[in-house]
Every structure is written in C-alpha cells, then in structure tokens.
Amino acid sequence: xxxxxxxAPDTPEGKRGIKLARDMAADVCLxxxxxxxxxxxxxxxxxxxxxxxxxxxxxxxxxxxxxEKGVKEINYEELVDIxxxxxxxxxxx
Amino acid sequence: xxxxxxxxxxxxxxxxxxxxxxxxALGGIIEELEVKLILVDGGVAAARKGHNVSGTEYSxxxxxxxxxxxxxxxxxxxxxxxxxxxxxxxxxxxxVIIANGSDxxxxxxxxxxxxxx
Numbered sequence: 001x002x003x004x005x006x007x008a009p010d011t012p013e014g015k016r017g018i019k020l021a022r023d024m025a026a027d028v029c030l031x032x033x034x035x036x037x038x039x040x041x042x043x044x045x046x047x048x049x050x051x052x053x054x055x056x057x058x059x060x061x062x063x064x065x066x067x068e069k070g071v072k073e074i075n076y077e078e079l080v081d082i083x084x085x086x087x088x089x090x091x092x093x
Numbered sequence: 094x095x096x097x098x099x100x101x102x103x104x105x106x107x108x109x110x111x112x113x114x115x116x117x118a119l120g121g122i123i124e125e126l127e128v129k130l131i132l133v134d135g136g137v138a139a140a141r142k143g144h145n146v147s148g149t150e151y152s153x154x155x156x157x158x159x160x161x162x163x164x165x166x167x168x169x170x171x172x173x174x175x176x177x178x179x180x181x182x183x184x185x186x187x188x189v190i191i192a193n194g195s196d197x198x199x200x201x202x203x204x205x206x207x208x209x210x
Binding site: 040 | 103104105106107134135138141142143144145146148149151155177178179
C-alpha cells in the first residue's frame with residue numbers, strides 16, 4: 001500500500017499521513033511541503049519505503065545530502081508507475 | 094512613518110501564503126512603511142538557501158526574501174522554529190536576523206499593524 005502526503009511535518013494532516021502509513025506498514029510518497037519529512041531524523045521508526053519527489057525537494061532547497069539514508073528520490077513519471085503497481089493508494093494527506 | 098509586522102507561518106511553495114507575504118512586504122516598503130517580515134513555524138523554511146526553481150513556473154521565494162532585505166525590510170527567523178525545522182544559521186539567507194520569542198514579541202508590539210499569513 002502507498003500513502004501520499006503533501007502537508008508539512010508540523011501540520012496535523014502531515015502527521016496523520018505518516019502515522020497511518022506506519023500503522024499499516026505502508027510505503028509513503030512525500031510531495032510538496034511533505035518533502036521536509038525526508039530530512040534526517042524526521043521519519044524515525046518508519047519501516048516502509050519513503051519516496052520523495054525530487055523536483056519538490058529541489059524547489060525548496062533540500063539537497064540529497066540533507067535527506068535520511070534510504071529515502072528514494074523519484075520524478076512524477078516514476079510516481080505514476082509506483083501507483084499503478086500498488087494494490088491500494090491512500091491520499092493525499 | 095507607519096510600521097507593519099508581517100508574520101509568515103507556512104512553508105514556501107505549498108500555498109500562496111509565502112508569496113503573498115513577500116508581496117505585501119515589498120508593497121509596504123514602497124509605501125515607505127517600516128516593514129518587519131517575521132518567519133515562524135514552517136515559515137522559517139522560506140529563509141532556507143538554495144531554492145531551485147528551474148524547470149518550474151514558480152518565482153523564487155529565496156529571491157523575494159533577498160529583495161525584501163535589499164529594499165530595507167527587517168526579516169526575522171524564529172530560533173525555536175529553525176531548530177524544529179532542522180535549520181542552522183549557515184542554512185539561511187544572509188541578512189535574515191535570528192531572533193528568539195521575546196525579541197519577536199517586542200518587534201510585533203512596536204508595530205502599528207500586524208498581518209498574519
């Protein structure tokens with residue numbers, strides 16, 4: 001399962017999306033203001049795969065070096081492929 | 094001369110709040126107001142260096158903040174919010190003043206008008 005999140009880490013929506021993904025052992029895709037979740041230590045204890053939209057991260061000045069190890073940078077086309085492969089997608093938080 | 098404090102609470106690009114706050118700050122400067130742009134919570138992310146708008150239709154918030162500073166606005170970033178958003182003094186645009194809560198409260202109390210974005 002994939003959970004798509006666009007809200008910033010300091011918002012209830014953003015926190016809800018991460019909690020839901022954690023509870024369901026799902027993967028997450030971080031876009032727009034949610035790309036700040038990709039920074040080190042923000043996703044502590046999250047076991048699924050975290051994808052981040054590279055264009056949205058770059059726009060906000062977040063380089064790959066600032067991201068948590070294991071976060072996968074993708075573009076829109078790759079996001080579409082991931083969504084098509086998943087059995088279920090929930091979003092956008 | 095009047096004075097205005099513009100408080101920005103939202104991160105850039107995710108909504109119109111940041112660009113509107115900058116637009117109002119520049120407008121205030123042109124009207125010869127004393128302008129203070131105060132970045133708190135997610136708003137401190139606007140002061141982060143290195144925004145890359147190439148290939149997008151966004152105008153750079155980083156350039157907007159620099160314009161505000163160049164034209165004489167005082168831009169403050171809340172120290173606690175910076176910590177919460179993993180920002181160090183080396184990560185932010187030159188000329189942004191790092192301030193603690195009581196400094197910010199004082200700046201706001203000095204202003205004739207306060208706008209919140």
